[in-house]
Amino acid sequence: MQGFLTLFKKEILRFWKVAFQTVAAPVLTALLYQLIFSHVLSRHVEAYPGVSYTAFLIPGLTMMSMAQNAFANSSSSLIQSKITGNIVFLLLPPLSALEFFGAYLLASVVRGMVVGAGVLLVTAWFGLPLPANPLWVLLFAALGCGVLGTLGIIAGIWADKFDQLAAFQNFIIMPLTFLSGVFYSISGLPPLWKAVSHLNPVFYMIDGFRYGFFGQADVSPWLAAAVVAGSFLLLSAWALHLLRSGYKLRQ
């Protein structure tokens, strides 16, 4: 338990010491998206009845930022430790796979949530209503960060080089997040794309998160929660299996 707490604290400090890059920068990026997309698209669309496009955009952007940062936190920390070699200091002590996983996961969730809170704070004045259902908001924020944090652990264990990690990010994480209804409601999509979107777990994160704010969304929050929680459990089991087997870390 002490091992877990220490590693968790270390992982928190690791991003907090460079919060300018790890928190402030993604918040600024989200703000720019919000400014540009709401300016370009606000006259065209009303996503849900009674919800302006600018308001609609905020939860999507927030979830996207949280997801990307949760992934970045665990994956970049692991790959850096592997490449510099200081991961030995984590492999020599008697840390269990669960402690290792839990510490990286939780630190990723914290980074994601801190970034998410920052994005909400700077974009709220675009007309975000108070959450209709704050519990759903929190649940989807935590689960969404959890899924991507876990994916970051898996990618960090798997990748041997920074460019492999970049490929994972560019070819898997980015498409999943961008094609998930961040910028639009998928109810307006042609049937094929709608069906494809329904296969994307990130879509359910964003949709459920939005439901928390507006009390309406494309699918039921229960279905969304089930899909996201299911993805989280599956990926966690995978990550734990990799850690227990020593894949790439203890050759």
Added chain:
Amino acid sequence: MSHAISIESVSKRFGTLQALDDISFTVAHGEFFALLGPNGAGKTTLISAMGGLSRPDSGRIRIMGHDAVSDTRAARMQLGVVPQELVFDPFFTVRETLVFQSGYFGIRHNDAWVDELLFKLGLPDKANTNMRALSGGMKRRVMVAQALVHRPPVIVLDEPTAGVDVELRQSLWAFVQELNDAGHTIVLTTHYLEEAEALCSRIAMMKKGRLIALEAKDKLLAHSASREISLKLSGPLPATLAASYQARETDGRQILVLPDIARLEDVLRELRLAAVEVRELSVHETDLEQVFVELMHGGKK
């Protein structure tokens, strides 16, 4: 729990390379043990397997009686490893590094011991310096401290004095000696053979993944200097020679063990005095393994 370290038939392959080939030996409690061998012999690979950083393909390693693979938690608590590669986490200061390392071993309030380690390793004024801002030798000292935060009974140092200046090397060895005197079992690898000779009581030598020698230091040293010569003589070997050079006969030849090749002169003189003619003489070639042993002997001078 009769040995501090027990290694039984450990083998490990990297692709087609047999990095460890059926290695077996034990290290007793409180022993000061050296693991020597040329680059690529497999020393680091063996140490990685001891620390659970890699898994052997076969065989078994126990640290203080705990299996390094099936009883990892207990085994790792008993073991402190100083890795060969100079590695550090650039995000943190020296003290943070050591406090975190203590925490990974489940230790909460370790400040007194951390301070003592910093003092012993000559780093007290660097406690709050970022790891990045340390010199190479200082980083290595921090690595030694990291291996000791949990006061492990078994300490393995993989070339701890590489890139370290003379003064520190001496103070480092004094500290390690102190730990050994306090009952810690020490295993070290080094390319400075005089270090191994000065400190260690037993020496294992590896080459190409195999254990080629394992002996008490004194025996190994005596062994390395001695040579065998084989003689074909016209008459019987004088009794005085037979007694002083542990002579034995094979295939009608007398085999003599010389403690030093310079003694050949004496042997020939005595034979001449006894009017025994030498028909053939050959000095047994030292093989590569013995060359390394010789090298170690030479390092003393």
